[in-house]
Amino acid sequence: MKKYILLIVALNTLLTYSQITLPINFEDGVVTTDDFIDFNGGTGSVIDNPYVDELNPSDLVGKIIRNGGDVWAGSYIELDNYIDFTVNTTINMRVFSPAPGLQVKFKLEGDIGDFPSEPATERDATTTTTNEWEVLTWSFAGEPTETYRKLVLMFDFGNIGDGSESSTFYFDDIFQTDPTGGLAQIDLPITYDDSSVYYSLITFGDDNVDANIVESINGNYGRLIKSGIAATWAGVTLTNETGLENNIPVTSSNSKMYVHIYVTGSSNTGIPVRLKIENNNDPTQSVETEAFTTITDGWEILEFDFNNEAAGTAALNESYPFTMASIFFNFGSAGDDQTVYYFDNISFGSPISLGLESVSKDSFKLYPNPVEDYLNIDSSNTVIKNIDVFNILGKKIYSTNSSNSLDMSSYNAGIYFVKINNTITFKIVKK
Incomplete structure (x- = not known):
């Protein structure tokens, strides 16, 4: 009887420690070559690390070779448990690539139907080095937890591989992190001054938009440059994919938001600034409106009334849960490399005083x-x-x-x- 009990315990222990879950590091023998499921010209395997250095001293790494097939050739690993995005919403992976500027698509799939399975979601990252280890990140903030089990890897997405070194990619250490570092979720008003809040800016309209949060002793603020080759609708979202902590309570009787704006590098006034609010889980539920600058090289408060929707856009629907806000500068026109847009103190219902920003x-x-x-x-x-x-x-x-x-x-x-x-x-x- 004791022998049977010991056997059962041993089997349970083996099954417990052989489950494929995040994080994955290839060192523990849980993920092997047999666990890679290849598709459309990609071949995945686990090999000895050919590039051991201080950036990645691991003995074993993953490898994918793309040879013919389709532009989405790759390989995937199926986890034994669903991914938990409750806190750790970013997936990271150490990558060794033959060139910078290559698109790495990280796709997550559920288990409904054969591959490609549903539900599914995907994110892109771009390599930045040549033949060096680097950590790429993909934000899955806003995605449901306990939904996805398949990790689908597509390197150099959009191009057909030829099986050479330029189509060979190494990877290691697939793990999740909390991008907020435990900070509070952003909410209105947005001042960029609260050290306990996780502030985030996400640009859109191609890669030729630069935005960051500028820190100063008299208060922090956002900054954006819309280059001449950026999309005319380029701009910046003021939250990450999770959105605001609380819905923006917009109604027809209380419909105004306010933003401090400063434009420098341009002598023009009357620049259209568009503010859009939407449901971070359903971008079709949105409303947007415009205001126009009246001065240059100085802070001013712009008022945005969502009762006056922008031409060609949907009218305000009070039933929508508005949890995300985005700003478009000089909407509909090409940008330039000289004009810099600053923004701060995004509020609902009433404006925040200009304070020190109003210095002449x-x-x-x-x-x-x-x-x-x-x-x-x-x-x-x-x-x-x-x-x-x-x-x-x-x-x-x-x-x-x-x-x-x-x-x-x-x-x-x-x-x-x-x-x-x-x-x-x-x-x-x-x-």
């Missing part, structure tokens, strides 16, 4: 412009607390606490932005 640009005079060597700064009666210099890409290249002049003699010719006291920005041309 007339308080400062910068000359000569264009400049060859020294840029003089006349601050009249205003105290200069700090000066930051940014290049055309928005990267800070110089900072000082106070100065009446800037030595720009060593700067390359081009356009720069000089920001004073974190509020006022001047465009400077360096000869």
Whole structure:
């Protein structure tokens, strides 16, 4: 009898430890070559790591070779348990690729029907290195938990492989993480100043849109550059895929939102700024409206009334759960590399005071412009607390606490932005 009990315990232990679940590292022998299911020209296997280094010291890694077939050739692994996205909504994977700029599609599938199975969802990431290990990430925020079991990997998606080294990919360490780091979910009003909140910006309209959150001692804010080759509808979503913590309570009698806007690098006023709110789980449930800038090189509050929907878009439907907001700058027109859009203090129902952002640009005079060597700064009666210099890409290249002049003699010719006291920005041309 004791022998039977020991046998049952041993079998249960074996079954427990042989289940394929996340994370996957290929070191424990749970996932082997036999666990890869290939399709349309892809071949997956587990091999000795041919590129052991400090970035990936593992002895074993996964390998997929793409040889003929279709542009979506790849291989997949089926988990024994459904993926839990309750907290850890990002999937990460260590990748070794032959070139940068290659699309890696990570698809998740359920178990309804033969492959390709339903339900299904997919995300894309792009390699950035040549013959080096790097970690790629795919955000599955907003996806249901306990739904997906198949990990479908498609490297260099969109191209047909030839079986050579340029069609060979290595990967390792497939694991989940919480992108918020345990911070609170974003909600209105959005100020970018609460260190306990997870702020996120997601650009759209191709890769030629650059957005980030700028940190300053007088308050943080969002920044966006819409390049000349970006889509005319390019913009930025103000949350991750999970959306806001609470619905935006828009009704026909309480229909207004407000955003602080600052446009620099352009002398134009009347720039259309579109604000769209939607259901993060159903993008067809949305409403959008527009407002127009009235000044340049200064903060202003734009009012967005969703009773006045933008031309060609759906009217307000109060029954929709609005949980996501997106901003489109200069909607419908091509962008440029000189105009920078700043945004902050997104609120519903009533605007947030401009506060320090309302400092007048007339308080400062910068000359000569264009400049060859020294840029003089006349601050009249205003105290200069700090000066930051940014290049055309928005990267800070110089900072000082106070100065009446800037030595720009060593700067390359081009356009720069000089920001004073974190509020006022001047465009400077360096000869």
